[in-house]
Amino acid sequence: MLRWFETNGKESDVVISSRVRLARNVKKYNFSLKLTENDAVKMIDELSEAINSLDIVKDYSSYNFKTLDEYQKQAMKERHVISNFLLGQKQAAGFVSKDEDISIMLNEEDHIRIQAYAPGMDMEKAFELADKVDDAIDSVTDYAFDEKYGYLTTCPSNVGTGMRASYMLHLPALAGNNRISGLASEVGRFGLVLRSVYGDGSKNYGDIYKLSNQITLGVSEKEIIDNLTHIANQIISQERTLRKQYVLNKRLSASDIAYRSYGVLRYARKLSLNDAMLLLSQIRLGLAQGLIGTDMENEFCVYQLMIGVMPANLALMNDSDMSPEEIEEYRAKFIRDNLPVIR
Amino acid sequence: MLCENCNENEATFHYTEVVNGIMTQHHLCSECAAKMGLTGFAESPSADFPFARLLTGLLAASNRSTQEQDNPMMNVKCPKCGMKYQEFIRIGKFGCADCYDVFGPLIEDNIKKLHGSVEHKGKKSNKTAQHGNDLLDEIAVLNAKLKEAVELENFEDAAHYRDEIKKLKEGGGNA
Numbered sequence: 001m002l003r004w005f006e007t008n009g010k011e012s013d014v015v016i017s018s019r020v021r022l023a024r025n026v027k028k029y030n031f032s033l034k035l036t037e038n039d040a041v042k043m044i045d046e047l048s049e050a051i052n053s054l055d056i057v058k059d060y061s062s063y064n065f066k067t068l069d070e071y072q073k074q075a076m077k078e079r080h081v082i083s084n085f086l087l088g089q090k091q092a093a094g095f096v097s098k099d100e101d102i103s104i105m106l107n108e109e110d111h112i113r114i115q116a117y118a119p120g121m122d123m124e125k126a127f128e129l130a131d132k133v134d135d136a137i138d139s140v141t142d143y144a145f146d147e148k149y150g151y152l153t154t155c156p157s158n159v160g161t162g163m164r165a166s167y168m169l170h171l172p173a174l175a176g177n178n179r180i181s182g183l184a185s186e187v188g189r190f191g192l193v194l195r196s197v198y199g200d201g202s203k204n205y206g207d208i209y210k211l212s213n214q215i216t217l218g219v220s221e222k223e224i225i226d227n228l229t230h231i232a233n234q235i236i237s238q239e240r241t242l243r244k245q246y247v248l249n250k251r252l253s254a255s256d257i258a259y260r261s262y263g264v265l266r267y268a269r270k271l272s273l274n275d276a277m278l279l280l281s282q283i284r285l286g287l288a289q290g291l292i293g294t295d296m297e298n299e300f301c302v303y304q305l306m307i308g309v310m311p312a313n314l315a316l317m318n319d320s321d322m323s324p325e326e327i328e329e330y331r332a333k334f335i336r337d338n339l340p341v342i343r
Numbered sequence: 344m345l346c347e348n349c350n351e352n353e354a355t356f357h358y359t360e361v362v363n364g365i366m367t368q369h370h371l372c373s374e375c376a377a378k379m380g381l382t383g384f385a386e387s388p389s390a391d392f393p394f395a396r397l398l399t400g401l402l403a404a405s406n407r408s409t410q411e412q413d414n415p416m417m418n419v420k421c422p423k424c425g426m427k428y429q430e431f432i433r434i435g436k437f438g439c440a441d442c443y444d445v446f447g448p449l450i451e452d453n454i455k456k457l458h459g460s461v462e463h464k465g466k467k468s469n470k471t472a473q474h475g476n477d478l479l480d481e482i483a484v485l486n487a488k489l490k491e492a493v494e495l496e497n498f499e500d501a502a503h504y505r506d507e508i509k510k511l512k513e514g515g516g517n518a
């Protein structure tokens with residue numbers, strides 16, 4: 001079966017994925033800030049055993065940082081299986097579903113972080129997946145839950161539902177028209193945050209952004225999803241309007257950029273990560289707007305290449321000890337091998 | 344002015360943050376600002392949501408005014424994990440579940456500023472839901488039966504119900 005980043009879902013011209021993350025702690029142990037390494041190991045072992053007994057994780061694979069090297073961990077992070085925070089932890093373990101859409105992380109900032117992805121715009125599905133895993137774990141552990149504050153978390157910014165829902169959005173037209181910072185402050189008024197997934201505040205690679213909720217207390221899971229989806233829909237329609245204008249007014253330039261990007265990706269012998277992301281973003285836009293096309297039956301999902309060109313994933317596929325130049329060489333080869341023929 | 348994060352170095356980095364219409368002033372030393380990824384608008388991996396920073400800003404602000412006096416709050420300490428109030432307002436994160444009982448009432452206003460509410464509304468942990476409702480319902484039913492049995496002078500049954508209630512109450516307390 002295809003993984004969430006290898007297939008296109010609803011509204012896939014703009015929406016790459018929907019993700020729900022639930023933060024949970026168990027009563028018995030101190031939270032991560034005050035958890036000794038010994039206790040962390042005990043907590044991980046105890047929870048691993050309890051979760052392992054659950055039917056729901058029957059087909060999941062499990063990992064423990066003790067047996068993973070740096071590249072493997074980094075590559076899992078690039079594929080969004082584990083978080084940045086977990087990557088920095090000395091002790092950690094977890095469970096991952098077969099197609100990597102569901103991930104249970106142990107010893108994150110909270111004892112348990114449950115994460116579920118769905119391709120395209122389908123937050124209900126992502127929530128349903130995470131919710132089921134949450135119910136199952138709840139049946140074999142004692143969550144730190146308070147009638148008043150809800151699920152207790154290390155950071156007060158997660159307390160209550162412990163839920164963060166986010167849409168990953170491809171916004172090349174909004175970014176190209178310098179609309180992102182304005183949008184970011186606007187969505188802040190609705191308790192949401194918009195930030196770039198790759199790169200930082202001043203630069204971004206690939207025009208990929210994440211829209212997520214900040215408020216977790218005093219709102220139900222459904223309200224969080226509805227509010228987020230409502231705003232996401234408005235951003236999507238703004239992006240589409242700009243794209244339409246762009247294609248209508250500058251069709252020749254637009255298709256020229258798409259074909260040029262394809263030309264470079266098809267024939268380059270070395271590619272930096274920034275270049276690869278920028279060009280793949282143009283291909284994604286070109287395919288979505290029908291400026292270019294493939295002979296494939298289903299729409300090609302460009303995002304899988306964006307994950308594939310990340311350094312640790314390239315290293316995993318090849319040889320972990322590559323020089324920076326060898327990585328760029330291999331990145332170009334990876335794209336030549338995996339990018340479909342475009343007509 | 345000292346840095347609100349480390350409280351050691353002179354604050355040389357000042358910035359204003361507006362989240363959800365709430366404006367907060369932050370004063371940091373260059374080291375802490377760099378650590379938080381605030382210089383040059385670069386985003387460090389550890390930089391949490393502006394939300395978390397907003398909270399430490401709010402807490403530090405309320406702290407600054409009370410710091411000078413012998414504030415009794417400074418002595419508050421979580422008995423379970425040892426988190427001190429001073430440490431808590433600097434980091435803005437809880438050390439364990441009990442911290443919510445210890446520090447929760449002290450920062451309730453700030454949590455309300457952040458989330459707009461202090462009452463959880465949403466999914467409940469299964470066990471809590473059971474204890475909260477089912478258990479109480481069951482005890483209420485048994486109490487009614489006990490009362491009825493006593494009124495009918497059926498003391499054997501009454502004793503049985505009394506024991507059942509006792510068992511449930513103890514079980515609920517332990518779990």
